[in-house]
Amino acid sequence: MTDTAVAPPRSQNIWGRVGDFLVRRPESTIALVALALGAYFALVNPAFLTTANIRVISQYMIATAILAAGQVMLLISGEIDLSMGNVYFMTPFLVFFASEAGLVLPLAILVGVLGAGVVGYLNGAISLGFGIPSFVVTLGMGFVINGFTLNISDGFPKRVPSTGVAAAIFGDANFSGLMWVIIIVIGMHLILNHSRWGVYTVAVGGNPLGAAEAGVPSRSIKMRNFILAAMLAGFAGVIEGIRVGSFDPGAGVAGTKVFLSVAAAVIGGTLLSGGSGTIIGAFFGALVLAILQDGFNLQGVSAFTFTMVLGGAIILAMILNSLANKARVRSQSARL
Amino acid sequence: MTSGSNGEAIRAEGVGKTYGPVVALRDINIRLAKGEVLGLIGDNGAGKSTLIKILTGFTQPDQGQIFVGGEEVKLRSVSHARELGIETVYQDLALVNQLPVYANMSLNKEAVHRPIPFLDKQEMRDRAKAHLGDMGVRIPSVDTEVGFLSGGQRQAVAIARAVYSDARVILLDEPLAAMGAKESAIIIDLIQELRQKGEVSIILIAHNFAQVVEMCDRVNLVQHGRITFDTLVSETSVKELTDLVSAEYRTRGIG
Numbered sequence: 001m002t003d004t005a006v007a008p009p010r011s012q013n014i015w016g017r018v019g020d021f022l023v024r025r026p027e028s029t030i031a032l033v034a035l036a037l038g039a040y041f042a043l044v045n046p047a048f049l050t051t052a053n054i055r056v057i058s059q060y061m062i063a064t065a066i067l068a069a070g071q072v073m074l075l076i077s078g079e080i081d082l083s084m085g086n087v088y089f090m091t092p093f094l095v096f097f098a099s100e101a102g103l104v105l106p107l108a109i110l111v112g113v114l115g116a117g118v119v120g121y122l123n124g125a126i127s128l129g130f131g132i133p134s135f136v137v138t139l140g141m142g143f144v145i146n147g148f149t150l151n152i153s154d155g156f157p158k159r160v161p162s163t164g165v166a167a168a169i170f171g172d173a174n175f176s177g178l179m180w181v182i183i184i185v186i187g188m189h190l191i192l193n194h195s196r197w198g199v200y201t202v203a204v205g206g207n208p209l210g211a212a213e214a215g216v217p218s219r220s221i222k223m224r225n226f227i228l229a230a231m232l233a234g235f236a237g238v239i240e241g242i243r244v245g246s247f248d249p250g251a252g253v254a255g256t257k258v259f260l261s262v263a264a265a266v267i268g269g270t271l272l273s274g275g276s277g278t279i280i281g282a283f284f285g286a287l288v289l290a291i292l293q294d295g296f297n298l299q300g301v302s303a304f305t306f307t308m309v310l311g312g313a314i315i316l317a318m319i320l321n322s323l324a325n326k327a328r329v330r331s332q333s334a335r336l
Numbered sequence: 337m338t339s340g341s342n343g344e345a346i347r348a349e350g351v352g353k354t355y356g357p358v359v360a361l362r363d364i365n366i367r368l369a370k371g372e373v374l375g376l377i378g379d380n381g382a383g384k385s386t387l388i389k390i391l392t393g394f395t396q397p398d399q400g401q402i403f404v405g406g407e408e409v410k411l412r413s414v415s416h417a418r419e420l421g422i423e424t425v426y427q428d429l430a431l432v433n434q435l436p437v438y439a440n441m442s443l444n445k446e447a448v449h450r451p452i453p454f455l456d457k458q459e460m461r462d463r464a465k466a467h468l469g470d471m472g473v474r475i476p477s478v479d480t481e482v483g484f485l486s487g488g489q490r491q492a493v494a495i496a497r498a499v500y501s502d503a504r505v506i507l508l509d510e511p512l513a514a515m516g517a518k519e520s521a522i523i524i525d526l527i528q529e530l531r532q533k534g535e536v537s538i539i540l541i542a543h544n545f546a547q548v549v550e551m552c553d554r555v556n557l558v559q560h561g562r563i564t565f566d567t568l569v570s571e572t573s574v575k576e577l578t579d580l581v582s583a584e585y586r587t588r589g590i591g
Contacts (some may be wrong), residue, residue: 194454196446199439206434214428215415215444275434329484 026269027281029324030128033317034287048298055174060245062177063088066236067261068268068282069188070229075265076192078205078274081123081136084233084261085254086145091116091234092247093153099161106166109238116234117227119145124226128219136228142254149249152282158247171239180239181283184232189279201225206275237325264289267317269325288317343370344406345537346391346422347504351400352561353386360386362561365398368505371534373527375548375569376541377577378558379502383540387558388507391539392424393417404505421504422476425511433483437475438464440482441497471496474522488519493528499536508540512547520547527551546578557581 041048067084074081095112099105119141127137160167171177192198199217203211204218212218241247250257267288268281290314296306351364361383368374375383389395391402393411401408404420411417431440431518438461439446447459464478473492475485482490491511498506511527512520522548524547530536531553542548548555549569557565557580565580 190454194457196448196453199435199443199446199455202434203432203443206432207429210429210432211443213414213426272478275432 026325027278027284029318030268030281030284030288030321033283034291037288037291037295041291041298045295045298048295053294053298056235057290057294058175058178058181060293061286062181062243063240063257064260064264064289065181065283065286066184066232067229067257068264068286069184069279070225070232071258071261072265072268072270072277072279072282073188073192073201073225073236074134074222074229075262075272076205076274076277077201077222078166078208078224079127079222080138080262080272081120081226081229081233082135082138082255082258083119083123083142083145084138084229085250085257086142087116087119087230087233088237088240088257089248089250090119090145090149091237091255092241093149093158093249094234095238095241096158096161096247096263097152104166105162105170107132108161109170109235112238113231113234116229116237120227121223123230125228128222142258146251146254150251153247153249155249155251157249160242160245160247167242171242177239177243180235185279185283191280197221197224201277204292253260260286260289263314267321269321274285284287285317289314344368344403345370345372346405347403348391349385349403351390351397351402353395353397356437359561361390361397363404364558364561364563366556366563369541370504370537371531372554373531373538373540373552376539376553377543377545377548377555379581382558383561384558385509386561388424388509388539388541391417391505392422392460392507394424415548418503421502423498423501423503424507424509425491425494425498426509427445430497430512431482431490432589434481436479436481437468437485437493438478440493441467441478441500443497463535467472467500468493469495471499471526473526474573486519487515488522491515491519492522495523495530497528499530501572504536505514506536506538508538510541510543512542512544524551545574548577549574559584 019104038048047053064134067088071081071084077154091112094115095105095108098108098111103111123134123138123141126132126141127134163172169176171180192201200216200218200221203216204221208218262272265277265282266285268278268283268285270277270282289310292310293306296309301309347367347485348364351361351366352359353361364387366374366387376387378384386395390397390411390454393414393416396411398410402411403409404422409420411420411422417423432443435443441464442460444464447456447463448454461478468475468478473496474529475489475493482493485493495506495508495511511523526588527538527540528551530538531551540551542551549572552569554566554568555572556563557577
């Protein structure tokens with residue numbers, strides 16, 4: 001009886017406790033990797049730690065971190081959204097036309113993000129309604145949305161509809177993108193770890209049958225995650241478009257956006273098999289990818305080589321992560 | 337049956353079930369008293385699992401009646417049976433391995449703060465601890481992810497959750513299957529604890545007669561879709577049960 005209250009034994013010395021923490025919090029290992037990479041580039045290149053460069057790193061990670069936050073929720077619940085990149089490029093045009101129609105920027109953004117949510121709803125409705133894997137549905141949806149975006153934009157970029165305070169808040173001001181990343185990451189972390197929605201997301205991904213048996217509303221939880229992921233993708237597209245100063249149809253690079261979001265999620269400790277993942281980990285995953293990209297740029301690694309190195313780095317990070325996961329399982333089991 | 341409904345958890349009368357040409361259940365009469373632990377034994381294919389499926393609402397019988405707490409009911413579905421307090425505990429189906437014990441215990445019954453509905457994890461932990469402690473279930477910590485528990489501990493948590501969710505009749509299909517002695521002991525202890533409390537009634541299927549004698553108040557032998565033997569555990573022995581089950585094969589001329 002007293003056993004129920006006994007805490008797992010803790011290591012006595014400081015290093016043992018650090019080790020304990022590392023294995024207990026999966027996101028801490030990837031945070032360390034980010035720190036180590038940052039330290040390395042700071043040592044080899046004095047330009048790395050300047051404010052201007054840190055701003056560049058933050059810009060590199062905005063889209064990936066926000067997309068990854070939505071992707072993590074879907075991956076944990078056992079689904080995926082490959083159309084996020086296309087929604088990312090579609091939404092700014094919805095904002096543009098809403099703005100043309102006379103809406104002020106915040107309202108136009110709201111319309112755009114709701115439009116993105118409709119795509120998420122369709123993804124969920126088709127996938128869950130017909131029992132088709134979301135991998136296939138969202139792959140198809142990505143093409144549909146890409147064509148739609150090219151149609152409504154005529155394939156040309158559009159100027160950002162307004163400037164001023166609203167534009168500054170939604171991406172234009174320095175570090176405003178990073179501010180949104182932090183708000184979204186904290187919000188999603190709270191949802192995943194401190195709400196029913198989060199518990200159910202883990203439950204439907206970890207044991208679909210058991211969750212249904214316990215009366216967990218699987219469909220509506222997955223549907224929420226589809227809609228949320230699409231809305232986040234749309235919002236990321238809008239604030240990035242405002243930051244850059246033009247809305248681009250992004251034909252051809254939408255796929256990269258999606259794959260970076262999946263890479264950030266997986267590097268951060270989210271399992272593609274569902275049931276397990278962290279938002280904070282995905283944030284650090286996105287940070288690692290941004291530091292690599294920026295660091296290599298500073299070092300003058302050519303763009304062609306860079307892509308190869310980046311791919312290798314993703315694979316390496318995943319290998320290290322899987323080793324860390326195994327260590328975690330061993331230490332947890334040993335503790336019992 | 338004039339014994340009245342007092343102290344009766346569930347009763348089946350004349351229940352039959354046919355799958356095409358196969359008669360799974362012929363004419364089952366079974367009665368489970370409140371707080372009682374009833375063991376179902378019998379050879380493979382005798383109809384034990386079909387009976388459990390009918391009592392849990394998963395399968396509908398072709399004939400016969402079912403009474404819950406003395407009132408006749410038609411169990412339409414698993415969730416309907418559950419509303420009436422009848423719950424089946426499956427070994428690997430019930431729990432989410434990636435969630436800690438306390439989250440599993442309160443799955444779909446989470447405690448939340450007001451007005452912002454964040455989870456009240458401390459409350460959930462306390463409830464889980466109190467409840468598991470009550471039932472004498474020993475686990476390392478309610479914060480442990482269920483995937484790290486042993487098979488016996490998982491099963492115990494699953495049963496504890498069923499009791500926690502106000503199940504009055506719990507059906508266990510081979511709760512000790514594929515468990516070692518130490519693991520089995522966890523479940524046997526738990527069932528004895530529940531038996532002492534007498535708040536829930538349990539029907540369990542088991543093949544190990546020594547364990548049946550240890551866990552149950554009463555034993556029913558199922559043969560060819562009928563209950564052929566009904567006895568109190570205190571009036572039988574492992575040897576008698578073994579002889580009964582193997583008798584039909586002996587008389588066919590092996591022994």
